[in-house]
Structure formats: structure tokens, C-alpha cells
Amino acid sequence: MDFSIKQSTQQKLDTINQFLHKEIFPLEKLFLSHQWQELFPQLQRCRRLVKDMGLWAPNMPVATGGTFTNLMELALIGEVLGQSPLGHYCFGCQAPDAGNAELLHLFGSDEQKQQWLKPLVAGEIRSCFAMTEPHTAGSNPTLLDSSAELKAGYWHINGRKWFTTAADGADFTIAMVVTDASARKHRRASMIIVPSNTPGYRIIRNISVMGAQGKGYFSHAEVEFDNCIVPEDHILGEAGSGFALAQERLGPGRIQHCMRWLGIGERSINISKQFLNQRKISSSQVLAQQPLMQAQIAESLAELAAARLMVLQTAWSIEQNGFQQSKNMVSLIKFHTANVVQRVVDRSLQSLGGLGMTDDTVLSYFYREERAARIYDGADEVHKIVAAKQFLSS
Secondary structure, eight states: OOOOOOHHHHHHHHHHHHHIIIIIGGGHHHHHTTOHHHHHHHHHHHHHHHHHHTOSOTTSOGGGTOOOOOHHHHHHHHHHHTTSTTHHHHTTOOTTHHHHHHHHHHHOOHHHIIIIIHHHHTTSSOEEEEOOOTTSOTTOGGGOOOEEEEETTEEEEEEEEEEEETOTTOSEEEEEEESOTTSOGGGSEEEEEEETTSTTEEEEEEOOBTTBOEETTEEEEEEEEEEEEEEGGGEESSTTOHHHHHHHHHHHHHHHHHHHHHHHHHHHHHHHHHHHHHOBSSSSOBGGGOHHHHHHHHHHHHHHHHHHHHHHHHHHHHHHHOSGGGHHHHHHHHHHHHHHHHHHHHHHHHHTTHHHHSTTSSHHHHHHHGGGGGTTTSOHHHHHHHHHHHHHHO
């Protein structure tokens, strides 16, 4: 198992890191103060620069317009981009578009790829993914209530979803809905592409998450399908394959989540480091000289290093053995890394005192937004049960 980084990959990582410091970090003030009208044009400028550098869409194959090489390199890129909440968006590999693009690439028809995949990878349109529902258990997609009935060559879709990330301004959604209620539980649901201008589709609201509602891509919506009618050929893959496709989408995507969280942890500890080294607590001492602060830094460094090795080992295993043989490892890194980043961000915020609670740094955003890391894409409890059951039965 060799985790050494190729020189070409390291050069790419260095270039991305420099771009973040020069172009993206300065935009975070606009982001944190919700100055959307000023922010979005600047983000588009950054995206054009990234395309000019040949670093666009590192998660997608070259044939689709991306720059993907291998999963290990993508994981390392995700770690660097994770340092900023704007990083993945500026490089065209942000969720939920990244997962949707991968689904369309793997399972979409030629017509779907031409209409939706091509402009999605190019960053010309945006998308969202509607699976979680207000009144059913989000960790068990076999219990979905939203439905689609096929009548005379058209799907009639009804239901309500929420935490549909980036629905505000999206051009289409991939909706996971029940298409055969009498089928086996893992064959009940399908994924259907619903253009946002379809009559009956509407955004009810952008959900306020811990006091922040967000806008555009940076939001989570509650959406309604009220007798939305789309052609039969808008189904993604075959009928009844929704659960299997969801695993394809969510599984490898957890590598990217984990590496992004590690980037968040590294940015957080560096913000703490800068503050501790300049904050005077007496005429002759700075806060960094306090043993308590040093101990907290050491704990964060150790936890990040250990989690990083776990995630990279899992990425390596997926490349060597495939996702199915690595599922248990994916469950382990999902709940473990989510908890690590929460502890690291919490320590970093604590070290800044009152400043950490403000939006003068990105720490408060990380603290409230990434609390959800232990819930979305499978709650901690679910992944722990899955990992333990697999181990005990092997």
C-alpha cells in the first residue's frame, strides 16, 4: 500500500492551494455576510480561471469535459478544496452536481447525457437531488412515500422532499420516488429527472439551518411535486433501480465528503494556530505558550492524521477491490471522520474565544454547517450498526 504522492499530483495540489489563498479565501467575507449579489459574479470569475488552468471538474472523466485521473488524486484534491466552503463550487466538483453528473455518466441514456450531463459538467446549469422526506426516516430510503405512476407514457409524480441541497436556482432535480409499491423493498423506487420548469414542481422554502437560510447553490430547500408530469424516458436507469443507484451515488461520494471534512479540519487548526501565536495574554506571553492550548492542538493534529490515513486507505481499497468489497470501510470512515472534524472545529473555535463565535472567521460557519456531517448520507448510528453487523457476521 503506497500513499506516496506523484510529483505531477503534488504540483497540481500546490497550484490549487495557491489559487484558494489568492482568489477564494478573500471571497469568504462576502459569503459569510450573505452579500450574494456581489459574491456570485466573483465565483463565476473564479470558475473561468479554473477552466483556463485545466483543473475543472476533477471528479469527471476527460471524455465528459472533466479532468479526473484516479480516486486517490481526487481525494487529495478534495482535501485541499475543503479548506473553503467555496472551494468545490469554484472547481466544478460540488455536491449535489458531482454525484448527479456521475449518475448520468454511468446510467444515463444518450439523450439524457446530451441534454443534462454535458451542460452540467460544463458548469452551464445546476442540479439538485431529492430523496429525503419530512415525514419518513431519511436513513432508510426503502420507506419513501413520494410516488410516480406511469400513465400513457408519462410519469405522474407526487410527494414532498426536504433538505434538497441547491434546489434554489437548479435547472433540474433527480427525484427518488416509489414507482412500484408492491415490489420488494429494494426494488420499489426509481430515479426520475424532473426539469425545474415542470408544472407542479415548486420550492416551498429554503430551510433555515441553525439560523442561516442561504441562497442559490448555498441553500437547502423543501420542494413539492404536485402531479408533476414528465415523459417516461426521464427515468434514470431501469425502473426499480433507485436504491442501487443511490448506493452508487452515495458510496464513493463519502470519500469526497470525508476528505473535504479533513480540509475543513486543517483550515480550522491553521486559523487557531495563527490566532494563538499572536494573541497576547500578558506582556511577555502569547496564548500559544499555554500548555492547555498546546494539548488541544496536539489532539487535533493526531485525530486529523489518523482519520486521513483511514480515508486514504479506503480510497485505495475501492480502487483495488471495488466499492462492494470496501463498504464496511466506507461506513467506518463516514462516522469517524465526521466526529473528528466536529471535535477539531470545536477546539479551534474555543481557542479563539469570542472571536470564534462571530462570522469574522469561517469557523462559526464550519461549526454550524458541518454539524450535519454526522446526519446526512447516513447518520452515525446507521453506519455504526452496518459496520458492527458486518464484522460480527464475518
